[in-house]
Amino acid sequence: MYQYDEFDQALVDQRCLEFRDQVQRRLTGELSEDEFKPLRLMNGLYLQLHAYMLRVAIPYGVLSAEQMNKLAFIADKYDKGYGHFTTRQNIQFNWPQLAETPDILEALASVQMHAIQTSGNCIRNITTDPFAGVAADEEVDPRPIAEWLRQWSTLHPEFRYLPRKFKFAITGSANDRAAIKLHDIGLRLKRNDAGETVVDVWVGGGQGRTPKIAQLFKPAVALSELLPYLEAILRVYNLYGRRDNKYKARIKILLAETGLEKLQAQVEEAYAAINRQEFADSLADLERINGRFIQPDLTESGAIADAERPVWAMRLNALANHSDIAPQERKHYTEWLTQCVREHSHSAHASVVISLKKHGDIPGDMTSAQMRGVADIAQSYGYNEIRVTHRQNLVLPQVAIHDLVSVWRALQQLKLAVSNVDLPSDIIACPGLDYCALATARSIPIAQDIAQTIEKVESGAQGMTVNISGCINACAHHHVASIGILGLDRGGVENYQITLGGQSDQAARLGDRMGPGIAADEVAPTVERIVHFYKQERLTGERFNETYQRLGKAPFKSVIYGEEHVAKTA
Amino acid sequence: MSLKLLSIDGSVRELSLEDMAHSQRLDATDPETALVAMRKLNLHQPVTVTLGNSADGRSFSVLSQVRQHCAQQKDVWVTGNLLPDQITLAFQCGATAAVIDAENWERRGEFGWRNALSPATQLGYRAQVWSEVGSIPALRKTG
Ligand code: SF4
Numbered sequence: 001m002y003q004y005d006e007f008d009q010a011l012v013d014q015r016c017l018e019f020r021d022q023v024q025r026r027l028t029g030e031l032s033e034d035e036f037k038p039l040r041l042m043n044g045l046y047l048q049l050h051a052y053m054l055r056v057a058i059p060y061g062v063l064s065a066e067q068m069n070k071l072a073f074i075a076d077k078y079d080k081g082y083g084h085f086t087t088r089q090n091i092q093f094n095w096p097q098l099a100e101t102p103d104i105l106e107a108l109a110s111v112q113m114h115a116i117q118t119s120g121n122c123i124r125n126i127t128t129d130p131f132a133g134v135a136a137d138e139e140v141d142p143r144p145i146a147e148w149l150r151q152w153s154t155l156h157p158e159f160r161y162l163p164r165k166f167k168f169a170i171t172g173s174a175n176d177r178a179a180i181k182l183h184d185i186g187l188r189l190k191r192n193d194a195g196e197t198v199v200d201v202w203v204g205g206g207q208g209r210t211p212k213i214a215q216l217f218k219p220a221v222a223l224s225e226l227l228p229y230l231e232a233i234l235r236v237y238n239l240y241g242r243r244d245n246k247y248k249a250r251i252k253i254l255l256a257e258t259g260l261e262k263l264q265a266q267v268e269e270a271y272a273a274i275n276r277q278e279f280a281d282s283l284a285d286l287e288r289i290n291g292r293f294i295q296p297d298l299t300e301s302g303a304i305a306d307a308e309r310p311v312w313a314m315r316l317n318a319l320a321n322h323s324d325i326a327p328q329e330r331k332h333y334t335e336w337l338t339q340c341v342r343e344h345s346h347s348a349h350a351s352v353v354i355s356l357k358k359h360g361d362i363p364g365d366m367t368s369a370q371m372r373g374v375a376d377i378a379q380s381y382g383y384n385e386i387r388v389t390h391r392q393n394l395v396l397p398q399v400a401i402h403d404l405v406s407v408w409r410a411l412q413q414l415k416l417a418v419s420n421v422d423l424p425s426d427i428i429a430c431p432g433l434d435y436c437a438l439a440t441a442r443s444i445p446i447a448q449d450i451a452q453t454i455e456k457v458e459s460g461a462q463g464m465t466v467n468i469s470g471c472i473n474a475c476a477h478h479h480v481a482s483i484g485i486l487g488l489d490r491g492g493v494e495n496y497q498i499t500l501g502g503q504s505d506q507a508a509r510l511g512d513r514m515g516p517g518i519a520a521d522e523v524a525p526t527v528e529r530i531v532h533f534y535k536q537e538r539l540t541g542e543r544f545n546e547t548y549q550r551l552g553k554a555p556f557k558s559v560i561y562g563e564e565h566v567a568k569t570a
Numbered sequence: 571m572s573l574k575l576l577s578i579d580g581s582v583r584e585l586s587l588e589d590m591a592h593s594q595r596l597d598a599t600d601p602e603t604a605l606v607a608m609r610k611l612n613l614h615q616p617v618t619v620t621l622g623n624s625a626d627g628r629s630f631s632v633l634s635q636v637r638q639h640c641a642q643q644k645d646v647w648v649t650g651n652l653l654p655d656q657i658t659l660a661f662q663c664g665a666t667a668a669v670i671d672a673e674n675w676e677r678r679g680e681f682g683w684r685n686a687l688s689p690a691t692q693l694g695y696r697a698q699v700w701s702e703v704g705s706i707p708a709l710r711k712t713g
Binding site (some may be wrong): 162 | 601625626628632635638658691694696
């Protein structure tokens with residue numbers, strides 16, 4: 001992973017001092033709340049329903065064991081002993097005191113972390129594939145480019161007060177695990193015929209009340225042109241994005257209102273006017289950044305030549321018969337291998353996904369003891385590295401195959417050997433009415449209820465996603481879930497709208513709204529019926545969305561509302 | 571109304587309305603008009619850019635373009651209802667001085683204003699601070 005140099009460290013240290021001064025000025029009343037608000041937001045500090053919330057950046061979702069230990073320390077000392085991992089691969093602390101936030105930032109800076117630009121109308125944490133650098137299907141490792149963009153966008157003086165927040169995602173694989181088409185800018189790294197890295201730039205994706213799939217804005221941008229081209233897009237957006245209505249302020253609306261061709265022309269004009277001299281060193285900067293990525297030295301022991309490498313499913317079968325696994329453990333171990341262990345580009349290794357979705361627990365929450373435990377596992381077996389996924393889980397990106405049994409046992413001790421990754425109970429849920437000032441309904445208790453209800457029926461429903469948002473802002477990405485659930489307030493009563501058939505990968509698609517919303521206590525049984533119906537109707541190997549597309553809306557509406565209701569409203 | 575001119579080198583002086591009269595004016599709160607007017611600027615005369623409120627980021631895109639357009643012009647000033655944190659960004663986008671009215675100056679105190687352009691505050695990967703010799707690249711690292 002990337003190691004700070006002196007400049008990086010000086011910058012976060014300076015920000016701590018600056019924020020300490022700003023907090024002091026707020027506490028003495030020199031700054032009004034209105035004046036303080038944009039400054040605190042630049043440092044990830046929100047005012048929530050009950051208290052301040054601090055969102056800490058985890059750049060492109062990569063954490064070291066030492067950093068995880070520091071997060072555990074912060075959770076214990078300044079919060080209530082836990083943290084919450086988010087869909088932007090960050091972590092949130094829900095109970096910090098304003099006066100203590102400068103101390104928290106200092107603790108973070110001591111392990112090369114910060115909270116810069118995790119909120120406010122600026123370029124937010126850049127997200128990427130949680131299997132970046134290790135996925136067997138990867139063409140280009142996106143992490144150095146994500147770090148390059150992090151540095152370019154961090155404290156960029158021109159783009160600190162954009163019309164609205166701005167989100168980037170990057171992937172270097174044809175299988176998009178970073179949801180690039182749901183971001184303001186999505187970057188797909190690939191190789192051209194000459195073997196050079198080029199970048200397809202997608203613009204205008206997003207969720208919220210006007211969900212949009214991004215459009216291909218410019219294909220195959222050379223790396224030498226990438227920063228000035230992105231600067232041109234941001235400049236046009238900064239100047240012409242709407243500021244009169246925050247719900248129409250994202251670049252997706254500018255694109256829709258301006259039209260693709262006209263916006264492309266405006267960007268080209270801005271791009272032509274950019275002083276290229278300013279970017280003369282940008283490739284050298286990328287080189288320097290590359291040089292500061294410490295790559296683990298993966299041992300060759302146990303490696304299998306590519307030609308002899310069995311397909312992954314067969315390999316998992318063989319691994320399940322490990323001699324250290326007692327007969328009574330075999331079922332659980334096999335489930336865990338199937339659901340949580342992924343193929344690695346290096347044949348003697350695998351990636352392990354740690355589900356933070358134990359049935360009935362709060363999705364994405366982790367106690368300080370679990371954080372320390374995972375840090376220990378990463379130190380012992382995982383080359384010191386941990387990733388956060390946009391589905392609010394963790395990944396140990398590289399674990400030697402021969403250590404899998406030990407890792408499983410250690411995760412069991414922590415109650416983290418939960419075999420539901422990519423199953424419907426692997427729910428993304430936003431904080432909803434339990435914490436969020438903007439919420440119109442609860443998400444967390446509904447997610448807990450769903451997970452417990454479907455635990456017995458979800459086996460085999462691989463890749464079927466359930467996402468639940470507590471308001472139209474769609475922080476939990478409900479538009480792009482197999483089953484999307486949106487909590488609304490109808491005359492003081494919670495009401496949940498269901499969408500089906502969404503997905504966030506390379507074939508990104510928005511879900512279809514099924515009809516009127518349903519009551520809170522109806523949500524879990526409804527999800528259970530949908531899962532059951534899918535498993536009953538699917539053809540061999542068919543994923544949920546394929547079954548849904550083949551059968552169409554009607555039978556699913558009957559499952560949700562009952563035959564009678566559908567007949568009446570037909 | 572008395573005005574202070576806080577320059578990038580940290581010096582402060584009283585400014586008269588007459589001084590201001592010598593400077594060409596651009597209003598960044600109306601970017602389209604400002605960017606058209608920018609092309610007609612006399613590149614040998616100082617420019618003063620009026621910034622919008624602190625959350626109106628359009629000002630910084632206008633200012634960045636004015637700086638590029640007037641690369642040889644030493645004096646690019648900013649004015650408006652400024653905050654110290656805002657002038658930090660303005661200096662990073664190419665301003666060389668900030669025009670601050672006396673009441674605002676008093677409210678934040680001299681320390682607050684000077685702190686806005688201390689070398690530490692100016693740290694940034696894309697920061698570019700201008701002086702008589704042009705941009706100081708030592709403060710930039712990426713881009
Ligand atoms: S979707 Fe709404 S309720 Fe949920 S976190 Fe976002 S703003 Fe809050």
